[in-house]
Amino acid sequence: MAKKNGRTGGNGKAAGEVRGSGGELHQRATGVSLTTNQGVPVGDDQNSLRVGQRGPTLLEDFHFLEKMTHFDHERIPERIVHARGSAAHGSFTPYKNAARYTRAAFLQDPKVSTPVFVRFSTVVGGAGSIDLPRDVRGFATKFYTSEGIFDLVGNNIPVFFIQDALKFPDFVHSVKMEPDRGFPQNASAHDTFWDFVSLVPESMHMLMWVMSDRALPRSFRTMEGFGVNAFRMIDAAGDATFVKFHWRPAIGSASVLWDEACKINGADQDFHRRDLFTAIQKGAYPEYELSIQAIPEDEADDLDFDILDPTKLIPEELYPLVPIGNMILDRWPDNFFAETEQAAFHPGHIVPGIEFSDDPLLQGRIFSYTDTQLKRLGGPNFHEIAINRPKCPMHNFQRDGMARMEIDRGRVSYEPNSLSPGGPRETPDGFVTYPSVVTGEKRRERSPTFADYYSQPRMFWRSMTEPEQRHIANAFTFELSKVETVAIRTRMLGHLKLIEPELHARVANAMNMENMADVIRPPVAPRDDLPASPALSILAKAPATLVGRKVGALIADGYDRALLDKLRAAVTKEGAMFEVVGPKIGGAQASDGSRIAVDHIISGGPSVIFDAVVVMPGAVSIGELVTEAAAIDWVSDAFTHCKVIGIALSAQPLLDAARVKGDEGVIDLAGGKGVAQFLAVAKEGRIWARETKVRGPDKKPGTAPKPKKQVKAHNGRSAARR
Ligand code: HDE
Numbered sequence: 001m002a003k004k005n006g007r008t009g010g011n012g013k014a015a016g017e018v019r020g021s022g023g024e025l026h027q028r029a030t031g032v033s034l035t036t037n038q039g040v041p042v043g044d045d046q047n048s049l050r051v052g053q054r055g056p057t058l059l060e061d062f063h064f065l066e067k068m069t070h071f072d073h074e075r076i077p078e079r080i081v082h083a084r085g086s087a088a089h090g091s092f093t094p095y096k097n098a099a100r101y102t103r104a105a106f107l108q109d110p111k112v113s114t115p116v117f118v119r120f121s122t123v124v125g126g127a128g129s130i131d132l133p134r135d136v137r138g139f140a141t142k143f144y145t146s147e148g149i150f151d152l153v154g155n156n157i158p159v160f161f162i163q164d165a166l167k168f169p170d171f172v173h174s175v176k177m178e179p180d181r182g183f184p185q186n187a188s189a190h191d192t193f194w195d196f197v198s199l200v201p202e203s204m205h206m207l208m209w210v211m212s213d214r215a216l217p218r219s220f221r222t223m224e225g226f227g228v229n230a231f232r233m234i235d236a237a238g239d240a241t242f243v244k245f246h247w248r249p250a251i252g253s254a255s256v257l258w259d260e261a262c263k264i265n266g267a268d269q270d271f272h273r274r275d276l277f278t279a280i281q282k283g284a285y286p287e288y289e290l291s292i293q294a295i296p297e298d299e300a301d302d303l304d305f306d307i308l309d310p311t312k313l314i315p316e317e318l319y320p321l322v323p324i325g326n327m328i329l330d331r332w333p334d335n336f337f338a339e340t341e342q343a344a345f346h347p348g349h350i351v352p353g354i355e356f357s358d359d360p361l362l363q364g365r366i367f368s369y370t371d372t373q374l375k376r377l378g379g380p381n382f383h384e385i386a387i388n389r390p391k392c393p394m395h396n397f398q399r400d401g402m403a404r405m406e407i408d409r410g411r412v413s414y415e416p417n418s419l420s421p422g423g424p425r426e427t428p429d430g431f432v433t434y435p436s437v438v439t440g441e442k443r444r445e446r447s448p449t450f451a452d453y454y455s456q457p458r459m460f461w462r463s464m465t466e467p468e469q470r471h472i473a474n475a476f477t478f479e480l481s482k483v484e485t486v487a488i489r490t491r492m493l494g495h496l497k498l499i500e501p502e503l504h505a506r507v508a509n510a511m512n513m514e515n516m517a518d519v520i521r522p523p524v525a526p527r528d529d530l531p532a533s534p535a536l537s538i539l540a541k542a543p544a545t546l547v548g549r550k551v552g553a554l555i556a557d558g559y560d561r562a563l564l565d566k567l568r569a570a571v572t573k574e575g576a577m578f579e580v581v582g583p584k585i586g587g588a589q590a591s592d593g594s595r596i597a598v599d600h601i602i603s604g605g606p607s608v609i610f611d612a613v614v615v616m617p618g619a620v621s622i623g624e625l626v627t628e629a630a631a632i633d634w635v636s637d638a639f640t641h642c643k644v645i646g647i648a649l650s651a652q653p654l655l656d657a658a659r660v661k662g663d664e665g666v667i668d669l670a671g672g673k674g675v676a677q678f679l680a681v682a683k684e685g686r687i688w689a690r691e692t693k694v695r696g697p698d699k700k701p702g703t704a705p706k707p708k709k710q711v712k713a714h715n716g717r718s719a720a721r722r
Helices: 062-071 165-175 193-201 201-210 256-265 271-281 334-339 359-376 455-462 467-483 486-497 503-509 561-573 627-640 647-656 674-683 689-694 718-720
Strands: 087-095 114-122 137-145 150-155 231-235 241-248 287-296 323-330 354-356 550-555 575-581 612-616 645-647 666-668
Touching: 062 550, 087 137, 087 271, 114 323, 150 241, 165 193, 165 354, 193 201, 193 550, 201 486, 241 612, 256 271, 256 627, 271 323, 287 718, 334 503, 354 359, 455 486, 467 486, 467 503, 486 503, 550 561, 550 627, 561 575, 561 612, 561 674, 612 627, 612 647, 612 674, 627 645, 627 647, 627 689, 645 647, 645 674, 666 674
Parallel strands: 550 575, 550 612, 612 645, 645 666
Antiparallel strands: 087 114, 087 323, 114 137, 137 150, 231 241, 231 354, 241 287, 287 323
């Protein structure tokens, strides 16, 4: 066969080009042979083996059979939940010795870091679905500790829908696409989901979270994480403490608005994946602090709610977070499939010093994850896949099975044995289960301590700032308006009435379904005395910062180059990213004659992908821009999404076309202090006062606190014992 390198010009042949027998153009020789998976050099990768030139293909074409079989199996079954995920490598370093709580080796020495692999995910949609549906996010961390793998398989919401693992298949079936029609993909706004949850009142607390801004994170980098279930930590003396795990993002939490999410999904359906990738690429490494809430075993019974009930949380104001260490994610996986897709997380992967509680959801999870891996990863050897392999020594007598990688040596594959003197043995300081005492009759019964379904949802509502309450009411309205069965809507209205009359009133009013709520009798009357927990609000504790955020500037011919340079420098100095948007990808010409390329064209970089924006077209191009729908949308979306907008004088006609009214968030960049003022206001986040003017009919003056102001907090641990 010819080995010459060929180049085409149009559809013709370049001079000296040689085609192979399949008509393909040959590439430059590399000295590396293409082989089969058995290492056999392949002579022809263009033509299958057939009888003559036009006859049937032969079954003996082992190269074809191998290649096609491999291809046919290139996709493994996606995860039944959490199918769409994005992951990164990094490391975890404890702040100090946590021996007070646990003997876990990776939590003892601040000089020793532990490698981690973190996978973030949506829950409901398939692997190719959008990044910004209204949904819970998974936050699963694999710690490769010196004593084995510890998987902290958490979510970005601290409670869950159900109390018993037996109900998980029902819950997931209800929220996934409906089986007869195959839609909706990745949306809870449909009848079967609301039918199920409205019949299962334990889901009310989680519904409040899922209807809140928590379900629309701005980025994986601005998302909290929670272990949800109670675990135990065991110290060197064998004493136990109940713990709840919390991750806090270093740059603070942030979310997007629903309308923004809908538009982002259109503009960039890989929004979160791209954001994580880009941040790591640019060295803006995502960072999270790991904390625990530590509840001594003898105090657990005095809590208002059962520590084993995963639909309840323990307010931080009662048991403050104890910071344990810091995690930095600094490396994108080399191969998405090999690592992100094949990663097998499991809440049952624990290390000495960390143990389970009897939470009935957690107990069921311990079975489900192994079972899932067997199916997804094809057999019992998934621990041998590179991403799942422990980074400490691993020896036992398990053998064989599908896709065994290890070539086990010797005649001994059992224990005890005397024929393998150097073989693995039990170690006295290995894992020994904490001897908690369990008594009782065998029963299928829920503990009455799990029965208060409405008090914590009410506490959650009362802990929100006014914009957050507005978003919750709007989300219920949106979702229930998508429910076709009226009886499901009226049932849900009955629950909302029990959670908080004000919430019910807003939703019923927005749906024009007042006085239609079902009467629902709660097994335990909702409490009215739980103090608000400000820690539950994103806005009440939002830091004033631009670190890790993204500012976009809309330019066009005639823009002010000096202003753009000044902005870029100032924004970058704040730790934010700066991107430029213009009518043509090749760039725009500044008033001083210089030209820079832009990062996005206007329709390709809509303002929804930025946290704050600048509108600075030139006088010469403004006439064209005001007739360009994408440019008008760019500005009007930024305004209705309550973003801070910096403007150059030349922008006014475009602002008029976008019907932007001046307010405290529309900032004139002219003058020496313009840029500094823009940054100062942008750090504060969105202009919430604008929201009720441009969106949302259901704002009612209520008792809700304002963002940034302290709401009435728990007044100490004694509150737990009332
Ligand atoms: Fe999971 N969950 N889950 N889950 N879960 C899975 O395991 C399950 C629950 C969570 O990035 C599955 O490998 C049951 C709570 C995350 O790969 C499956 C119950 C929390 C991920 C499974 C729960 C989670 C999963 C599907 C109720 C937060 C993705 C694929 C009893 C604390 C991990 C897989 C990754 C994945 C079962 C409830 C978090 C089916 C039975 C509560 C982050 O085994």
